[in-house]
Amino acid sequence: MDIEETAILVVDDDPSILDYLSILLRKNNYPVLLCSNAKEALSQIQGNLIALVLTDIKMPGVSGIELLEEIHRLDFEIPVILMTGQAELDTAIEAVNKGAFSFITKPFNREYLIRSVEKAVRHYQLVKAEKNYKYMLESTVIQKTRELADVALMASKLSLEIIQRLSAVAEFRDSYTAAHISRIGHYSGKIAEVMDMREDFVEGIAVASSLHDIGKIGIPDKILLKESRLTEEEYQIIKGHTVFGSKILENSSHPTIQLATSIALNHHERWEGQGYPRGLKGKEIPIEARIVKLVDQYDALRSKRSYKPALSHQEAFRIITKGDGRSEPEHFDHEVLNAFIGNASHFDHIFNSHQDCSQAGF
Numbered sequence: 001m002d003i004e005e006t007a008i009l010v011v012d013d014d015p016s017i018l019d020y021l022s023i024l025l026r027k028n029n030y031p032v033l034l035c036s037n038a039k040e041a042l043s044q045i046q047g048n049l050i051a052l053v054l055t056d057i058k059m060p061g062v063s064g065i066e067l068l069e070e071i072h073r074l075d076f077e078i079p080v081i082l083m084t085g086q087a088e089l090d091t092a093i094e095a096v097n098k099g100a101f102s103f104i105t106k107p108f109n110r111e112y113l114i115r116s117v118e119k120a121v122r123h124y125q126l127v128k129a130e131k132n133y134k135y136m137l138e139s140t141v142i143q144k145t146r147e148l149a150d151v152a153l154m155a156s157k158l159s160l161e162i163i164q165r166l167s168a169v170a171e172f173r174d175s176y177t178a179a180h181i182s183r184i185g186h187y188s189g190k191i192a193e194v195m196d197m198r199e200d201f202v203e204g205i206a207v208a209s210s211l212h213d214i215g216k217i218g219i220p221d222k223i224l225l226k227e228s229r230l231t232e233e234e235y236q237i238i239k240g241h242t243v244f245g246s247k248i249l250e251n252s253s254h255p256t257i258q259l260a261t262s263i264a265l266n267h268h269e270r271w272e273g274q275g276y277p278r279g280l281k282g283k284e285i286p287i288e289a290r291i292v293k294l295v296d297q298y299d300a301l302r303s304k305r306s307y308k309p310a311l312s313h314q315e316a317f318r319i320i321t322k323g324d325g326r327s328e329p330e331h332f333d334h335e336v337l338n339a340f341i342g343n344a345s346h347f348d349h350i351f352n353s354h355q356d357c358s359q360a361g362f
Helices: 015-027 038-047 064-074 089-097 110-140 146-172 178-194 199-211 214-218 232-239 241-249 255-266 287-302 313-322 334-342 344-353
Strands: 007-011 032-035 050-056 080-084 102-105
Touching (some): 007 038, 015 110, 050 064, 178 199, 178 287, 178 344, 199 287
Parallel strands (some): 050 080
């Protein structure tokens, strides 16, 4: 989609915010349309091709969440990022439940804001590309079974989309990337397959594992994005993301969300019983969490962070199987560890074949 064909719509009743975002986005080669209220915004959406809406969550008259609902009545595919001065968990959950792509807090972190915009626009592109591809399929393949197939596909994609949106919230609140979330799913599915789990479990954990860190939306930016060593108090707050995550996902009737709830709560438990939040030991820990515990550790070792370099596959393998003082083999279920050891080359392949690509413009 050419940059000339689309624009980012910014909605805020504060002229200084509009000026700041206009300058910042245009410096990053994004065409921008500015509105001070919801009525103007809806008019712009009806008259222009909008790739993303950035809207304040609190405005006189119509709130940002109400505007979000109106936008999705017009075009559900337009991603909406809400801007709020209060990073509250309840607000984040409500925004996601209403279909928000993400939220950002004021005062803005410039790098975080641009990264959020890039990913939202990329999501818009992929949705549009997928839609065009689906149209081609419908005209050449879907004939007599079209109605039945559409119903089944819609139900499946709706469930997956909800999970992807929830995953995106955690992604935007941390330094992890979309590729990290994708890799965790592939790793987890591979381990479950090697361990001869049921087919529905293999498919379920490949999707549910992407929500393992959803609880991080409840952790303040100053702690979650801190580059220096955490204090003990900050570390205890970080550990709370497991409970936050389970609270967000609990009481669902959907099997995949139920699996994700278990993973979110338990993926930091350790086989020898020294993990958190409940200090579970051995097979007290659900198997899905035991799997994600190991694969999340592997990917963290392989990935570059502000506080550490990326390690090679060989070094990550050595640390997981031999230990380094912080990570020890005793932390992992021995059956999961053996499945990893016997299929280590697959993990290296998954890591190398699922990397984020830089996105230039639209």
